[in-house]
Amino acid sequence: MAVELELYDVTIVGGGPAGLYAAFYSGMRDMKTKLIEAKDELGGRMLIYPEKMIWDVGGVTPIRCEKLIQQLIEQAQTFEPTIVLSQQVTGLKRLEDGTMIVTSNTGESHHTRTLILALGYGVMKHAKLELEGADRYEVTNLHYTVTELEGYRGKHVLLSGGGDTAVDWAMELESIAASVTVVHRRERFGGHEKNVKYMMESSMNIHTPYAIAQLHGSGNAIEAVTIARVDAEGRLTEETKRLEVDIVIINHGLLGDFGPIVDWGLEMGKWDIPVDERMATNIPGIFVAGDTANYSSKLHLIAGAFTDAALAVNGAKLYMDPAASKMAYVSSHNARFNEKNKALHITEEDA
Incomplete structure (x- = not known):
């Protein structure tokens, strides 16, 4: 019944x-x-x-x-x-x-x-970093969100993204991390104007228009990142920079x-x-x-x-x-x- x-x-x-x-x-x-x-x-x-x-x-x-x-x-x-x-x-x-x-x-x-x-x-779901082999670093120092700020204290952090959340996290981490580097594939950021202005005038390292081209690491941890300039059509160019990092945060939006x-x-x-x-x-x-x-x-x-x-x-x-x-x-x-x-x-x- x-x-x-x-x-x-x-x-x-x-x-x-x-x-x-x-x-x-x-x-x-x-x-x-x-x-x-x-x-x-x-x-x-x-x-x-x-x-x-x-x-x-x-x-x-x-x-x-x-x-x-x-x-x-x-x-x-x-x-x-x-x-x-x-x-x-x-x-x-x-x-x-x-x-x-x-x-x-x-x-x-x-x-x-x-x-x-x-x-x-x-x-x-977080939009993942579309690089071959990136997933193996997710258990160590490739993050898609920030849960405990203290885990970033004294670290060299690279954050990839340009929306409100990315800008907000960069501002939160500035006083905690040893350094904050922000990489965005467009010239302009999509966050609130006041926050973007603060970030641009801060001590943070800003790279636009750039995108992550390669992760370098030994074992399961990232040690450095190669970023490449993005052209007007959104393609990566041969103009690159190698940056030493302790932690990488990807904030490319949500699906x-x-x-x-x-x-x-x-x-x-x-x-x-x-x-x-x-x-x-x-x-x-x-x-x-x-x-x-x-x-x-x-x-x-x-x-x-x-x-x-x-x-x-x-x-x-x-x-x-x-x-x-x-x-x-x-x-x-x-x-x-x-x-x-x-x-x-x-x-x-x-x-």
């Missing part, structure tokens, strides 16, 4: 900032909530740079990313949503009553009235994969899903939040992900109940916080 699946008002796919805030906000709207994350931990794309400092979240003073992740997780658990880890959503089936069955790569099924896709850019979701019939761009003002997709009952959402005034910031999440939850609530209020009462007037506020007051008095 088949086991009857528990029905949820909303199932959120993705455990990054948009998904975590959606889990919190859906609790404010008294919705029975489930969150499914493909990885074995929550945090989404933020897990890639746990030690970076985050400055641009409203009302939050500069905070290390890993701490912000933890606070988002704690907030998401306020109304005790069901959280499922290590499951990648794969299949979708619409039932006669309009509800949906979502299946995962583990074979498990989830029953829901609505869906919020907070997928970021899909399952993210996203939405997986089987692309076969659901959603209107999709290459990296995102078009939505309307309620974050609704072309499939009734399916909404989007965060980097996955594409609309004309899209803001690719964590702060923007929070707004997307609230809009998507409100859209899902109105989809289920068109007579519902268009948004949740703010927390200072929301009855769902009454008992929680009492508990906080008691704790403060005890302190």
Whole structure:
């Protein structure tokens, strides 16, 4: 006899900032909530740079990313949503009553009235250095992310990349490493102007337009790197430089994969899903939040992900109940916080 699946008002796919805030906000709207994350931990794309400092979240003073992740997780658990880890959503089936069955790569099924896709850019993987034999150095001193800054103290670091993350890491490492060399295959960097200006005026060694042409090492460790000038057509020239290094960091971006979701019939761009003002997709009952959402005034910031999440939850609530209020009462007037506020007051008095 088949086991009857528990029905949820909303199932959120993705455990990054948009998904975590959606889990919190859906609790404010008294919705029975489930969150499914493909990885074995929550945090989404933020897990890639746990030690970076985050400055641009409203009302939050500069905070290390890993701490912000933890606070988002704690907030998401306020109304005790069901959280499922290590499951990648794969299949979708619409039932006669309009509800949906979502299946995962583990074979498990989830029953829901609505869906919020907070997928970021899909399952993210680092773009690897495309040089033969580079992979053998990954166990020693060829890195694709920075996890513990202290490991770079006093080292001669070469960083290849030109986007925001590459520029941010170069700035973080400047005061820790013995030297920082940045290599970018274009003349101009793609990071925020203020940070790029700081980097260009710093003591860092900047090589543009150059790219890594060869790694030199004995055993499994890189000892030096040959970089080559890149011509106007993007090809490596014979103009080269050899640089002695202790550590090489590759930051050539991330490759996203939405997986089987692309076969659901959603209107999709290459990296995102078009939505309307309620974050609704072309499939009734399916909404989007965060980097996955594409609309004309899209803001690719964590702060923007929070707004997307609230809009998507409100859209899902109105989809289920068109007579519902268009948004949740703010927390200072929301009855769902009454008992929680009492508990906080008691704790403060005890302190």
